[in-house]
Amino acid sequence: MNAPDSGARPDLPPSLVAELRGLLGERFSQSAAVRVQHGKDESYHAAMPPDAVAFARSTAEVQAIVKACAKHRVPVIAFGTGTSLEGHVAALKGGVTIDLMGMNKVLAVNEGDLDATVEAGVTRKQLNAHLKETGLFFPIDPGADASLGGMAATRASGTNAVRYGTMRENVLGLTVVMADGSVIRTGGRARKSAAGYDLTRVFVGSEGTLGIITEVTLRLYGVPAAISAAVVSFPSVEAAVDLVIETIQSGIPVARIELLDEVQMDAVNRYSKLDYPAQPTLFFEFHGTEAGVAEQVEMVRAIADGHGGSAFRWASKAEERNKLWQARHDAYYAAIALRPGAKGWATDVCVPISRLADCISETKRDIAESGMLAPLVGHVGDGNFHLVYVIDPESGNEIAAAQRLNERMVRRALSMGGTCSGEHGIGYGKLDFLEAEHGDALGAMRRLKRAFDPDNIMNPGKILRL
Numbered sequence: 001m002n003a004p005d006s007g008a009r010p011d012l013p014p015s016l017v018a019e020l021r022g023l024l025g026e027r028f029s030q031s032a033a034v035r036v037q038h039g040k041d042e043s044y045h046a047a048m049p050p051d052a053v054a055f056a057r058s059t060a061e062v063q064a065i066v067k068a069c070a071k072h073r074v075p076v077i078a079f080g081t082g083t084s085l086e087g088h089v090a091a092l093k094g095g096v097t098i099d100l101m102g103m104n105k106v107l108a109v110n111e112g113d114l115d116a117t118v119e120a121g122v123t124r125k126q127l128n129a130h131l132k133e134t135g136l137f138f139p140i141d142p143g144a145d146a147s148l149g150g151m152a153a154t155r156a157s158g159t160n161a162v163r164y165g166t167m168r169e170n171v172l173g174l175t176v177v178m179a180d181g182s183v184i185r186t187g188g189r190a191r192k193s194a195a196g197y198d199l200t201r202v203f204v205g206s207e208g209t210l211g212i213i214t215e216v217t218l219r220l221y222g223v224p225a226a227i228s229a230a231v232v233s234f235p236s237v238e239a240a241v242d243l244v245i246e247t248i249q250s251g252i253p254v255a256r257i258e259l260l261d262e263v264q265m266d267a268v269n270r271y272s273k274l275d276y277p278a279q280p281t282l283f284f285e286f287h288g289t290e291a292g293v294a295e296q297v298e299m300v301r302a303i304a305d306g307h308g309g310s311a312f313r314w315a316s317k318a319e320e321r322n323k324l325w326q327a328r329h330d331a332y333y334a335a336i337a338l339r340p341g342a343k344g345w346a347t348d349v350c351v352p353i354s355r356l357a358d359c360i361s362e363t364k365r366d367i368a369e370s371g372m373l374a375p376l377v378g379h380v381g382d383g384n385f386h387l388v389y390v391i392d393p394e395s396g397n398e399i400a401a402a403q404r405l406n407e408r409m410v411r412r413a414l415s416m417g418g419t420c421s422g423e424h425g426i427g428y429g430k431l432d433f434l435e436a437e438h439g440d441a442l443g444a445m446r447r448l449k450r451a452f453d454p455d456n457i458m459n460p461g462k463i464l465r466l
Contacts, residue, residue, distance in 0.1 A: 012051045012074060012096070019068045020054055020096070027055035027102075038079050038089065038097040042144070042332075044345040044393070045087035045429060050077060050097040057102040059175055059183060059214040066212065067181030069096055073455045076179075078208040080121065080150030083142075085346050086427030088154065088207055092461035100149055103214060106130045115172060115189055117217045120149025127218075136220040139164040142423065143329040149213045155205030157423045159328065162248075162381030163255040163287065164221065171204050175215035179453040189217060202448070207425055208459040210452045224287035227255075228297065229315040229324055232304055233279040237261055237364060237376075239307045240280045241357040244380045246303050248353050252296055256285040257381035258328055261364065264335060264375035271334030272327035277310070282380075283328055285321070328377075335375040335388040342373075345389040347406050349413035350422025353383045359416055360385060363409050370401055384422035411436070426463045434463065 012030075020028045029035075030052045039049030056062045069076050075095025082089060091097060103119035106127060110116065111134050118127060125145045127138050140151065142158040150156075152174065157166040164170070173187030187193070187200035203210060234240040237259070244257055259282055260268060266278040284300065286293045301312060315321045327334075336344040351359045360376065367374045367387075378385030387409070389402040410420045410433050420426075420433035435442055446464055449456075456466055 012094075013072050016068055016072050016074060017052070020052070020065065023061070023064055023068070024054055024056075027057075029053045029055075035097075038077075038082070038099065039091050041082050041084040041087065041089050042346075043085045043087055043427075043429065044343055045090060045427075048087075048090035048092055050075075050091035051094045053079075053097045053099055055099045055102055059103075059177065062098060062100070062177045062212055062214050063181050063183055065096065065098055066177050066179070070180055070455070070457060073457060075457050075460050076212070077459050078149070078153065078212045080147030080153075081123065081144065083144035083146050084150070084154060084427065085424040086421075086429035088425060088427040088459075088462060090428065090461075092428065095457070098212065100212075100214070101147065103149075107215065109134065109136075109220075110189065111136060113189060114220045114222075115217060116220055117173075117215060118148055120147060120152075120214050120216065122148050124148060124151065131220070135223050137223050138170075138218055139221055140167055140170055148216050148218065152204050152213050152216050153206060153208050154425045157379065157382075157384070159256045159258055159285075159325065159379055161379055161384075162257055163253060168201065168204055170219040171200060171216060172219055173217040174200055174203055174213050176203055176211040176213055178211045179455065179458050184211075187217065205425070207427065207462050209449060209463050210458060212458070224255075224289075224293075226290045226293040227285065227287055227321065228293050229256075229283065229285045229321045230297070230312040231276055231281060231283055231315070231324070232312055233277045233281050233310040235279070235308045237280040237360055238357055239309070240282050241360055241380060243282065243300075243303055243307045243309065245353055245356065246307075247300055248381060250299065250303070252299050253288070254284060254296060254300065254381060255287040256283065257379075258283040259376070259378040259380040259385065260328070260331065261376040263338075263373070264331055264377050267334040267338050267375055268327050268331055271337050272323075272330055274327055276313070282309075283324060285325075331375070331377045332388055336390055338375075339373060339390045341392075342390045343393045345391055345402050345406075346386060346424070347389070347409070348384060348386040348422055348424050349410055349418055349420060350382070350384040351413050351416045351418030355416040355418070356380060356383050356385075359409075359413055359418070362412055363387070366405055366408055370405055372398070372401055372405060374402075374405070379422070382422070383418070386423075428461050431463070431465060
């Protein structure tokens with residue numbers, strides 16, 4: 001495992017504690033249990049609790065908290081649902097974590113313009129429940145019911161990205177509290193602009209290292225007239241991936257294409273009580289008009305026949321589709337259930353679609369030779385796949401083996417023109433890989449960080465080493 005930054009963690013200045021208690025009352029906590037809860041995400045990284053947690057309910061409160069911390073140069077870490085996967089919320093240098101989940105209002109829905117503005121703590125499921133009667137929905141689905149502020153901060157993606165894109169394409173504007181406590185608004189509701197620097201894209205994916213996102217304006221979409229899902233098994237991972245490549249290159253607008261290898265499929269069957277063959281499997285979903293979906297299905301079916309795919313098993317009713325996609329979203333828990341008492345080390349890479357088969361095949365060969373248990377899943381429609389190394393966290397040998405395999409996979413993806421993370425982000429778990437990927441461009445990133453956050457109080461130790 002990567003060692004965290006072990007910078008000094010001084011006690012909070014008494015005057016800062018008094019100021020924040022006066023501002024927030026019982027919503028300012030130094031309880032050990034609360035601190036530990038806010039120092040850990042869903043990753044394998046060890047918990048690194050902050051010195052205190054502040055529960056904010058408005059942009060004005062976040063602004064006041066940041067201003068108070070800035071006076072004392074005390075670190076500030078933003079916290080949503082805690083579902084990140086590379087140690088994003090670990091308080092490596094102590095400080096104050098700002099919990100944004102109390103900021104959970106849908107501020108505006110503009111049906112005619114297909115957009116909505118929400119506070120940072122609104123989750124994607126909450127937004128879609130709010131939109132239910134409008135005929136609109138927000139499609140970015142990373143699996144977890146993450147907060148939309150956190151999804152913007154980590155440039156989240158998910159199963160629908162092959163058709164609808166990622167948070168990068170779907171965030172129109174932001175409200176951000178800067179390191180000095182000032183508040184800025186980026187972007188807007190217009191669908192295009194040539195006015196000035198694109199600060200929205202600077203903050204989307206910045207992981208709380210440049211400022212704290214408190215409001216998000218998002219692009220919405222009409223709920224498709226027809227939705228159908230299908231499951232197809234293949235004799236090999238290579239055959240399944242070849243179908244994906246041909247489907248994408250043919251321009252078929254599939255909404256979701258998810259790959260589960262034979263190990264992950266066996267795990268999902270057991271955990272979610274399904275009965276599909278324990279073979280490499282693709283989950284598809286098609287969106288559009290009735291005629292459009294039928295056309296997509298026939299085109300994909302013809303391609304699947306050429307790659308040895310099984311007969312399509314359909315899930316056309318909403319409850320059937322929900323069960324299928326919930327099983328896919330539970331793949332991590334299904335994987336670690338294969339080995340009771342073990343922990344999961346989740347990681348991901350993304351490569352150009354033409355290199356996906358090579359990258360997956362070589363990665364699976366490494367896993368087989370190592371003897372490690374590491375189920376594979378992937379949003380393969382955009383070249384992104386994930387592994388969960390199922391390991392004994394007390395075994396130094398297993399941890400070292402997982403590190404070696406992970407590094408080989410990432411270096412392989414980079415050599416193929418890919419990236420060290422298609423979704424999980426950098427946090428502090430992938431700092432070294434970011435350096436390998438971006439090289440001299442890191443200098444420009446560091447200058448940007450210093451310009452926005454000269455005292456390095458915003459989530460220090462993440463993305464960049466200063």
